[in-house]
Amino acid sequence: MHRTRYGLAALLLVLxxxxxxxxxxxxxxxxxxxxEPPPGRPVAAVYMELRNRGAEPVAVVGARADVAASAAxxxxxxxxxxxxxxxxxxxxxxxxxxxxxxPGGYHLMLGEVRGTPARGALLPFCLRLDGGxxxxxxxxxxxxxx
Numbered sequence: 641m642h643r644t645r646y647g648l649a650a651l652l653l654v655l656x657x658x659x660x661x662x663x664x665x666x667x668x669x670x671x672x673x674x675x676e677p678p679p680g681r682p683v684a685a686v687y688m689e690l691r692n693r694g695a696e697p698v699a700v701v702g703a704r705a706d707v708a709a710s711a712a713x714x715x716x717x718x719x720x721x722x723x724x725x726x727x728x729x730x731x732x733x734x735x736x737x738x739x740x741x742x743p744g745g746y747h748l749m750l751g752e753v754r755g756t757p758a759r760g761a762l763l764p765f766c767l768r769l770d771g772g773x774x775x776x777x778x779x780x781x782x783x784x785x786x
Contacts, residue, residue: 665773666694667733672779674750676759684708684757686748686765686779687741692733700731702768709752711765716744725749730770748779757781 672688686705692698703711713728723744731746733739741747748765757763762778769775 665698665769665775666692666696667698667700667767667769667775668693669767669775669777670738672765672777673782674757674763674779675784676781677753677756679756681756682752684750684753684763685714685743686750686763687743688748688777688779689738689740690731690733690767691738692735695735697735698733699770700733700767701729701770703748703765704768705748705750705763705765707754707757707763708750709754711748711750713741713746713767714749715746759783 668691670689670691672686674684674686677684690700700713703713705711713731714725715728716723716725718724728746731739739746748767750763750765759781761781763781764776764778766774766776
């Protein structure tokens with residue numbers, strides 16, 4: 641009887657963990673990285689792919705990184721022949737689709753980065769989704785051009 645009860649309890653814990661993982665959200669952060677910034681440079685851009693495994697669109701509406709005073713999704717556009725960066729209040733990832741954040745396009749901009757992230761280091765960050773949920777990951781610092 642005790643074995644059955646403990647076995648059932650273990651099964652319920654496994655199922656609860658699987659349910660929590662499944663309800664953890666549809667957004668997946670894939671291979672986040674950033675270029676090793678030059679010493680003294682207070683900003684850094686993080687790149688990644690955002691994959692939506694769900695049946696509904698998912699929107700990123702904010703971000704945070706403990707190593708920076710600010711974090712926000714930004715984009716680039718050409719205005720009067722000049723490349724300009726702008727803040728993106730809402731970045732929608734379509735149902736079953738993906739959005740790639742890459743140099744010259746969307747990126748996670750970190751402002752007032754504390755210290756100089758060294759090659760190979762991992763920088764933790766979180767993206768806030770519409771509805772308040774956060775999805776977190778660690779971006780690997782790469783040598784420029786790697």
